[in-house]
Amino acid sequence: MVIVMKHNATKQEIDEVVAEIHALGFKDHLSSGEERTIIGVIGDERPIDPEHFEILDGVERVVRILHPFKLASRDFHPEDSVIKINGISVGGNQVIVMAGPCSVESREQLMETAAAVKEAGATVLRGGAFKPRTSPYAFQGLGLKGLELLREAHDTYRMPIVTEVMASQDVSLVAQYADILQVGARNMQNFSLLHALGETQKPVLLKRGLMSTVEELLMAAEYILSHGNQRVMLCERGIRTFETATRNTFDINAIPLLKQLTHLPVIADPSHGTGKWELVTPVARAAIAAGADGIIVEVHCNPAHALSDGAQSLKPAKFAELVNDIRRIAQAVGRMV
Amino acid sequence: MVIVMKHNATKQEIDEVVAEIHALGFKDHLSSGEERTIIGVIGDERPIDPEHFEILDGVERVVRILHPFKLASRDFHPEDSVIKINGISVGGNQVIVMAGPCSVESREQLMETAAAVKEAGATVLRGGAFKPRTSPYAFQGLGLKGLELLREAHDTYRMPIVTEVMASQDVSLVAQYADILQVGARNMQNFSLLHALGETQKPVLLKRGLMSTVEELLMAAEYILSHGNQRVMLCERGIRTFETATRNTFDINAIPLLKQLTHLPVIADPSHGTGKWELVTPVARAAIAAGADGIIVEVHCNPAHALSDGAQSLKPAKFAELVNDIRRIAQAVGRMV
């Protein structure tokens, strides 16, 4: 941590900052420039809030030096984490394809879609039972019934299931039915949920909040890791920007950046990342070309009658083309689907 | 809802859209322009997702006509809602001042701050017992102990208490100690929490998410209102933008815009809205000048030793100046503190 003093900071103000540094058990390192004095804080700064110093008289601002995450960092875990889930490995050489409907709507809809995505090459089945919806008047998901249908699809098609859990009190229930617990974008900083997930041993697919920085995503992962669960996958799903022509802006930079900063696997969600089915396949190709370890895609046999997210769902035939495209891109970057 | 067809949409595609409109129980209204056909959907569009039509062949885009919220709207409730809390009225002529520490840290800290803010003119005491923190390594609040201290401060200083509740399972506990239940910005779309709050009769202070639109804020209020609780206050607390010189960008436009769109009271939080104590007072003045019904401010007797949010906390003397400033501004706009 580096503390930048104001232009006109007095010697007494500087001394008080140094005293505070010592009081917290750190060493100081003073550097007097022509226009400013800056003071280094030597030690593991992670537990201290920069505001602790910002409020002191004479301080202009405080700059963190270390990333605030540790367990998620490549500095402390240089090799890639490979997460094994029912015989599938995420984060290794294979590119993983997760697909299925946004919401589980009925047995028929789920089974038909599961059969189609399996046939096209998907290895994990997605589907929502508990749905976060912006409007209280919209379809909220089938709940427990949806979980039971997902388990049935798992048994029939032998695909691991990924589904969202929305509240800490539901973690143990959802964990009975799902193979991967998904944290939705709006819950990325639901800290009681993250805490509860840290205490299971189920793999977690942690979606980036639509308003969250890469650093905040890694801090959310740190919550889960620090409570004991090491099986965390990150998911880039688009961020909110000023551009309104697409539902979100898929942050392609985040893929290679995350691979540099962390050892955790990175999955791309081009369905939410674009919000328009016509853009899903090119952005899926881009994500794999940029180094993503897999994709998660919404597929619906009859999107016009989907109860949610129809506009970004692919029909099975389009999805099969997407998988073929991805396969060629994966080869071009030395991987395989 | 207006459906805009593609340039080259066929008659059959148009017919299928119209058929779908009828199937949903709506009437259509077709308008053929030179370059595009557009189709109006006549009826209460709120329960339908625009995506339902976006996915149909030949459709370019779908435009909502009605605001998706109803109970929160001034259209359906033209006069201001005035919320009574222990003898205080929020949303009427009086400008409300809520103040206190970010976190409850100890009895001494809380009582000292409560005495100071009461003396300066605050009418509601704020303080956090459950704290959402970005880092798992940071202070997470005193929990139940904090609630007990808040109640003690209530009894001593006769001020209603506002404090955050972070999860649906904590609502009934927090409601035993607090007079106003606060929803934090990161939880604005925690739908299970909103649902639970809708089933209490406690007043709710709903903070705008840091990357939520005004419409999404009103939809979050709609969740609470539609589940039966009409005592909702909205809070503008700054949004996330590209500007990094301040912690957030206080959206001053949102104050008069909300007063126009909704009957619910609007509170301003200049502490989070700026993140810098030197900017809190001018932005508080601005919020009242723009028509806010009150402010919520972080005050700490020793901000340098605050366990959270020190940089944006005012010392009691500065807070007393703020209240004086606000009083003059309130008079200038025909109100009173």
Added chain:
Amino acid sequence: MVIVMKHNATKQEIDEVVAEIHALGFKDHLSSGEERTIIGVIGDERPIDPEHFEILDGVERVVRILHPFKLASRDFHPEDSVIKINGISVGGNQVIVMAGPCSVESREQLMETAAAVKEAGATVLRGGAFKPRTSPYAFQGLGLKGLELLREAHDTYRMPIVTEVMASQDVSLVAQYADILQVGARNMQNFSLLHALGETQKPVLLKRGLMSTVEELLMAAEYILSHGNQRVMLCERGIRTFETATRNTFDINAIPLLKQLTHLPVIADPSHGTGKWELVTPVARAAIAAGADGIIVEVHCNPAHALSDGAQSLKPAKFAELVNDIRRIAQAVGRMV
């Protein structure tokens, strides 16, 4: 400037960074922490680009310590700059009101509006002759004819004129007719224009770019100041954010922040800052409450027939109410209109 080395930076990499620091004529200041080495660069860092060091092997990132602006900074010019224009002082105790139509459309329109805003209390007349328009098919302004009409209005109503100049080659022409040269938001980083304005002695009203930081605004001012023109006024006119309910988001925080960082006067533009006439007056009040030195407002006698910006223009009667409101707020903060 502080250079943060990577976790695993070698001694040789550190030595090369230090050698580069010396080669540029600076002194180094090395600090070895537990996890990172950081190296301070001692001297006036303004002329060096941080990228100069970021590219060196072993460097993780580079943090600026000094603000990159100097002439615009309060550190070097602590007292407020007060700019005199034809007997009016901007930046002193008086709050300045600039008003007029978005575009000059005709003699009748301009004279009628000038009379009305003068009557209501405005002291400077605004009006666009050269108009930047997003669409090549929209009205582009009257050009020279517009300038002549503005001069005529000046002579008739004895109000200084502010009007936009869009290109460096037009500066001398516009300067013959106008008293204040306005730089539009889209030209804030048109460096050849800024350079040319630095070589005149006419006052400049520099609008913040719609996606420019406060620091970039001050750097744009620095361009003008460093080429010799000290008469620069800054203008906050709203920034682009994710919120679409208003045309822009007026950054109220920027007002007190600018007053803290710079000695230059700060004007608020609530017309562009909101884009909706119904929000202009409350946001104008807010800006003055926050410490702005003046406002610039679009007024049109017949906004429905304005050739540009009708939706954010006030009719004269509404503008007169605005001036009354502003007068009361100015008094409440110890100033006058």
Added chain:
Amino acid sequence: MVIVMKHNATKQEIDEVVAEIHALGFKDHLSSGEERTIIGVIGDERPIDPEHFEILDGVERVVRILHPFKLASRDFHPEDSVIKINGISVGGNQVIVMAGPCSVESREQLMETAAAVKEAGATVLRGGAFKPRTSPYAFQGLGLKGLELLREAHDTYRMPIVTEVMASQDVSLVAQYADILQVGARNMQNFSLLHALGETQKPVLLKRGLMSTVEELLMAAEYILSHGNQRVMLCERGIRTFETATRNTFDINAIPLLKQLTHLPVIADPSHGTGKWELVTPVARAAIAAGADGIIVEVHCNPAHALSDGAQSLKPAKFAELVNDIRRIAQAVGRMV
């Protein structure tokens, strides 16, 4: 254009809107819903500003139906535009690689880099002679001398030259030396520059503003096209968002979206799009995978001593790897480098 009337709009207000529609030479199409009346405006709405109606009494908002661009639109020009430049075709099956230094710094630097990028497979040489710089204290480019060196490099290495032109009065000068005229991001809405470029016949590389929507980019292209120059290439170079871990956020969605909306070629700039050399190659791969017609990349033989943009410049060996990567991705999507 669709005009949405307020909830409580009167018959007279509706009649006045209709009268105004007729006065402008359009037909109306009225639709009375349960809660709102909406009025369609039939005709080519492009020349009218929505604000023209927004300001009328009783109007809630106005929704555009048609895209405001026409010449740039695929609706009016369905097949891809292929732009021929000295024997190279941009927008056809071949993926174009433009590369070179950010700034021309010296003959030696330019010739060395030109030789290296040619050897690695680049077909167009980039280099800045006039440089837009945020700071007045930074290197501003060699100007005319830089143009002469670029021409010399052209003659020696037989590569077309792309370089930035910053002001309308420089267009004819730069056109004497360059084969492609680049409009920088900060000048995307410098309308006098766009106008001047529309009157040349030189190919233009139009960079998206860092704060501009895809629609605004297409409107900027429309300026050039509508003034007579049809040889426009668009360039996605990253937008400004809340994320600060990268210099910009490369908007990968914009690539397939632009290919859908327009017939003009689309080039990707992963150097500015990321701002970090370590991310340039993966994002270049992604852009080609998403359908870009080419890339433009900054290459420097000694980035640590670059006078600008060092941090995002690739050394020649890394650039050669990038070209190899791109070649494989191009094949995977059925194209070639």
